[in-house]
Structure formats: C-alpha cells, structure tokens
Amino acid sequence: MAVTIKDVAKIANVAPSTVSRVIANSPRISEKTKKRVREAMEELGYHPNFIARSLANQTTQVIGLVMPASADKTFQNPFFPEVLRGISTAAHEKQYALQMSTGETANEILDGVMQMVQGRRVDGIILLYSAVEDKIIKYLQKECFPFVVIGKPFEQVEEITHVDNDNYRAAKEATEHLIDLGHKRVAFVGGSIQLVVTIDRLLGYEKALRTADIPYKDEYIIHEEFLKEGGQEAVSELLSLEEPPTALVVADDLMALGILNTLHDMGIDVPEQMSIVSFNNVLLAEVARPPLTSVDINIFQLGFQAAKTLIQKVKDPTEPTKRIIIPHSMVKRQTCKEY
C-alpha cells in the first residue's frame, strides 16, 4: 500500500487534517508546521491520491474529449493533432488531465460520454467537432453538464458555449478572392454535409457568388468524405460538365491534396488551368505541390480557447454562455491564378 496522508501525519506529529491543509496550502497553518509536514512528505515520498481527493471534493481535474468516431475518416485529419495540442496546452497550464472517448460508432461514443458524465469521471467535456442532430449535445444539456463545442452547434447556437471560426465569412472571402481573380465558374468541394462547418462554408460560398451576381449551380457543389477514390470521382465529374469550373473552393487541405493529385494525373495544371483555395492550413498545405493557398483557421487557438473556456465554466458554473470566434486569415501560396 502506498504512503498516505496518515503516515505523513504520524511522522510529522500532526493530525491528518493538518497534512491535508498543508497540501492545499491553507493560510491558517503556521509556516513552522508546514515545513515540518513538507519534510515528512519528502522523506516518505508522499504523493496525494487523486482518486481519494476526487471522491472527497467531487471534482476530478479531468476534461473529457469527444472525438469523431474512430471508424470515421475525419479522425485521420491533421486537424485533430493540432486541436489536441491546443487543448493540451491550456489543460496543462491549469493542471487538468485529458481523457478521450473511445468507440467506433456514434452510439458507442454516446455511451462512453454517458459513462464519463454519470460515472463522475470528468469535470467537463469538449466536443471536438460539431455535427447536425447531435445526440451527445442533447444529452449533456439534459444533464446540465459543463461542455464546450469546437465548431458551431447545429441548434441553439445562443445557448451553447462554443469556440469557432467565422466560417461563413472565411468561405465568402476565399470565394471572393477567386472571383476577384476573374473566375466565374467556381465549384465547391466540401466534406460531410453532416458537419456544421461544411454547411457554413457552403453558405459563405453561395453568398459570395450571389453578391457577385454569379448564378449558383447545383452541379458545382460536391460533398464527399473522400480522400483518394472519392477525390478522383468528384473531380472527373466536375470536369466532364459542359461548363467545367475554372476554380475550386475546397473545404479542407487534405481533400485539396487529393484533388491536386488527381488533377495532376489528368494532366491539368494548377494553377494554370485550375485555381484552388482550401481551408485549415495544416502542414500539408505547405508541403503540397504546388503549395496550397489555404485559409488558416488557427486550429491551435481553437483548442486552446475551448479548454480555457471550459475550465472557467467548470470552476464557476454561473459563467454565462459564450461564443468565441477565432480569427482566420488567408495564406496565399501558389494554387490561384487570374483567369
């Protein structure tokens, strides 16, 4: 059995409660006994038992993370390591640990979340994605459990604390950039329409077209969670239209990479024959050939602010609902050209 607070108390000649107070650095303990107790802790190699502490004060110092289903393609996106890094940094600063959901399907994940919450394993939860009709959000709301969403909630935007980009504006700007370059036939290649981010970016794209008086065509809109096969299909579909697009707004760097390669195989030059703007600006964007013009959404900050906000909320449940918008910026590289 490990060394406990009692052992320390004994050899420091104080009561266990005193040791507890020293750990909490209570101001009402004399420096003298503090020192004595600390020496005893040192001597015995004492380390507080977090589980016992959690049980006593009903708080775990753990944040639960809900990732997309691991069976999901989304999981492979470089977006996740980077948000994780942001979350991890903020959590570490405030001495919080991170616990991940496991599960391959949405239902398994929901079960996992229920375990975390009801089992009192975590103090709060961060959802790393936002999808339509999300059961998890509904559950957490019902339970009044502290949580923060990364991305825009599908419903009740005003009532749910979230950290997001202004994806509508970002997509609008990206599209406008293409339009400014003279493109009139601009297509949109998005990820799963189940993801709110896809919806927002699509709306921004539409808005830009409308403002520029460019007709919106259904054939120009493609949704796929593809990487390789899908990319090929999507691209050849677009190119076989009577009026193929001259520019693409692509929802994600990873997709853009796939498209870039498919175009390369088809002998279509980027940016000479096709311009591309994508989103996220992960490392891949720099390393692609040609390097991708991509909208930097500041993924690290997305995670960092989410964790920070959640921790505030956990510590003070009266904190009001917040919406935090992380700024974006377009990084121009070499995939866009005048038309």
Next chain:
Amino acid sequence: MAVTIKDVAKIANVAPSTVSRVIANSPRISEKTKKRVREAMEELGYHPNFIARSLANQTTQVIGLVMPASADKTFQNPFFPEVLRGISTAAHEKQYALQMSTGETANEILDGVMQMVQGRRVDGIILLYSAVEDKIIKYLQKECFPFVVIGKPFEQVEEITHVDNDNYRAAKEATEHLIDLGHKRVAFVGGSIQLVVTIDRLLGYEKALRTADIPYKDEYIIHEEFLKEGGQEAVSELLSLEEPPTALVVADDLMALGILNTLHDMGIDVPEQMSIVSFNNVLLAEVARPPLTSVDINIFQLGFQAAKTLIQKVKDPTEPTKRIIIPHSMVKRQTCKEY
C-alpha cells in the same frame, strides 16, 4: 447530488451491499432480488460512480498514454492518430478509458506521468514512442508500474514488454529492394537519431549494403526532423555530392512527401532520376504524387496489441515480459525504378 447505491437499496428494500453485488452480478444473489434491484436502478436512473469504485477497489479502468512532447514535430505525424485508433479499439473492447499525457517538454511529461502513477489515476501506461535514455521508462521500472512500450526500448530490451516491428529487417528489405533494382548509391534519410526506430532502420540499411558489398558512406546518412526547410537542405546536400545517390531510403512517409516535393521543385523526376522507399504507409503515401512505395508497418495493430497486452498485464501482474513483433510488408507503388 446524484443517485447512489443507497437510494437504490432503499427503494428496492435491500442493503447497499446487495445492490453492489447485483452490479457485480454476483452469483449468490437470487434472481428475484436481482430483478427487483435492477428495476430500482432503472427507475432512479442509477449509474455507478467510477471514482468511488476506484477508491474502494484500487483500480481505475483507465490507461495512461504517453505521447511525445507536444512541441515536438513528431506529434504531427499521422502515425499517432492511427496508433490511437488501435489502442482505442482494444481499450474500448475491454471497457478501459484512455487518459493522455499533456506537456510540451520531456520534463513536463515526466511530471505528468508521475502524477498519473502516484496519484493512482491509471492502472497502466502505454508509451507511444521509444527514445534513447528515456527517464520515463526508468521511472516506471523503479515504481514497478505496469507499462508497455510501442517500439523497441533502448535498453533492457528483454525486461520490458513492448510491441514493435522488426524495423531492422524492414529497412534491410527496403534497401535490398533498391539494390535489386540495380541501385548502388543508396542514401538514408532518417528522423531523429534519438528515436530507437531510426537507429534500427539505419542498422538494417547498413546491413543490406554490407551484404551487397556496397561501401557505406557517411555523406549518405542524413538525420533530420524536418518537414519543409530541412527537407530542402537535406536533399540539395545529397545532390551536390560528387556521387549523388540514385535512390533514397526515407524513414517516414511525411518526410518522403517533403522530399518528393523538393525534388519536384528541383526538376528531378521520381522515379526516373531518383527512387524512393519510405516507411509507415499512412494515407499520405497513397495520395502523394507519385504514390509512394512504402513499408506498411501495420500501425493500427501496433496500438491494438499494445493496449491488449497492457490490459492483460494489469489484470495479471505475473504475466511474463513479452515482445510482440507486428509483421510489415512493402507496398510497391510508383517511386522505384530500375537503375
């Protein structure tokens, strides 16, 4: 306050201990009372408190994960989401939760591990990488805490349970493939020499050369944790040699991608003027242009087996030390050509 075992006991008209036995599905409780208790649990919406359970039976059902420092480039490698998926799958099967280390530097991470262990937050630990002179391993050994390493431990290979590929043989085979194609000037581009995997692959590479009676040249060995700038430098360095290599063994797909692009920029055709074999076979390998010939190391299995093995070890501490080797296989795509 949430509903506890006592509440259930009360309305089921039994003692709390009986409820506990029902939860554990003890055989010495009559089906009749079991049913009654379960109905009560249902009615009240009871969920067991994991923290309390952990305290009582000294086990958390949580596995700790030690990732590389988040400041580290390694963190960005697509390797991690994939091992995570493997670990997550195995953990989920056995009802274990996952807790991640946080921290930007090696020391911060060591502190975190100490918290996990001493704070009794986790039942066992998986190290997702293996580096030379690792303090964490030494600490875990000293504490006799159950852990498994993914990769080969730098020291005491026989005494540490680990899950690894035969990286020596994998690199040897990759190099031999190049040699079989007629290449005599084969260079090695590896990641951090602090990583044991790099060392193993380098040794395999050397062995292949020696076996084929090809002299080993220091100028042909490059180590860098680069992605973009580094890649450029490394490549131009190699190419400016009097006898530049005609083929490259690259330790990682991500690096290979960088090199591919640098070569492309320099107007050097792959595979016509330069052949490349890389490792890991992540999605990137397929999506690169040309698609990479890459050694598939079965990352998912690496994670899956690690978690499975750790759980066995946690449940039965007398389990002997194990070394599990996950098979690899070379996936030939389009980056190699006869010389």
Next chain:
DNA sequence: TTGTATGCGTTATCAC
C-alpha cells in the same frame, strides 16, 4: 493554529 469527526460512494469481510 490545530485536532476530531464525519462524509464522499463503493467494495469487501464478516456475520447471520
């Protein structure tokens, strides 16, 4: 400033 007593929600060891 410090000690005592009690509770946190379970599990486990006795009894009966």
Next chain:
DNA sequence: GTGATAACGCATACAA
C-alpha cells in the same frame, strides 16, 4: 442469500 460494518484516502465543518 442477505445485511451490517469497516475500509479506501482525503477534505472539511466544527471544536478546541
């Protein structure tokens, strides 16, 4: 089969 009761290790209200 089931019920008291004592841990598990710590925090805290209340005393002193």
